[in-house]
Amino acid sequence: MEQPSTPIDRVIVDAILAGRIRAGTRLGEQQLAALFGVSRTSVREALIRLEARGILQVSPRRGWFVIEPSLEEAQEAFQARCAVEMGILLAMKDIPPETIETLREHVRREREAIAGDDIGARSYLLGDFHVCMVEALGNRTLAEILRDLTARTVLISALYQSTHDATESCDEHERIVALMAAGDLAGAAALMVTHIGHVEAGLTRRIERDPLLDLRQALRLLPKGADAKQRP
Amino acid sequence: MEQPSTPIDRVIVDAILAGRIRAGTRLGEQQLAALFGVSRTSVREALIRLEARGILQVSPRRGWFVIEPSLEEAQEAFQARCAVEMGILLAMKDIPPETIETLREHVRREREAIAGDDIGARSYLLGDFHVCMVEALGNRTLAEILRDLTARTVLISALYQSTHDATESCDEHERIVALMAAGDLAGAAALMVTHIGHVEAGLTRRIERDPLLDLRQALRLLPKGADAKQRP
DNA sequence: GGCATCAGGCTTGCATACAAGATTTGGCGA
């Protein structure tokens, strides 16, 4: 595949991966054109690309929106990730040593991000581990596919209330790398499936996004029924 | 994902899947615009989508071309297909009975196409079996991914000299379905990997596409070194 | 003859203009 990916694409995808843009967000052509200082045409091309990658969807004459996966689509995305990652692990004969080192380094950065308080970097790195793994295993094609699937699962995670801890995920990543280093690919694959299952299981009930949230915050209003005394 | 996929996309992808368009073919914007009776803008959007799907690539100010996978990319594509299909089979708990029937019907159509002489339909159906399988297993997301990967491998197959017979492929499809029907998913997955391996192994040496082929045929000239007496 | 140079045509890249539809807003009447 191709990397040139105009800046606009990257910026949007990165923002999604870091959790700065949530599912359902509207992305206006005019708006983005002004922000990037280009014409609507270029913006539109980027949006079309992202639509083809299953990250955005367009509602005719209404606007472009970040996808809001249904429960069914969410399950498909997780299953797809499971299949891809298990598949690549089982299909590998042996693992190049530098792959292990790359992944260990990645886990190290995850720990740093968790220790710090950059929620964006943390979210990004935890998702990127899987992309990184497949790429380090030598298959860029699958890595690209996984990147888009990851974007989808990140959006899903933000839609649901997650009980899965970042530290837990990081620990599991570390154990997966350890199994790979030991040459136990079947074990690594199995743990990977379990790991993704954990993340998926952590998504309990859907959070209905309050469409008035931004306005409410701007006006310093609390949702109906909230205790006013809780306000700082 | 979305199906609306403007006609232009579908027509081009179908043509590739049926082997009517080969790797390296140039697709001019103006040319397509005239053919479809729309402006360059719409054509361009379709081409951009196909580029994002890894089927086309654009050479700045030179034109749009159907991808010509390198040996490395070819291997990645086959490995990706292996991983995805093995992964989904191993991830399934049980197979809905109607899935089996759908696939049996598909194999039946493959046999018909092989008996007939519609090379395009034959090529299309043999590739579509895999997409069909994943979709019948209930994962449209993965099916979409697989469709694009299949397009890539079809292009690759046309670039290489294939020794793998259509009948052989169809037989293997039938055996895979039989294993699935028997509930032996691990066996089906293993056979699937073997099957894809067969197809990949069938691609022996690269056929260097002769850029002068059309002209040569028009002029009734033979490649240098060929025995002139062999000409019909 | 061989080679460098340059003009012309053809391609995509990008911006703009206008058309069509959806949404919101404002006004009117019951």
Added chain:
DNA sequence: TCGCCAAATCTTGTATGCAAGCCTGATGCC
């Protein structure tokens, strides 16, 4: 005060125009 209808506004969809770069072919020079 509520409901309904129409205009105004804002959105994307599509076409067109011009700029910029690549390739071809001709020309002139060595």
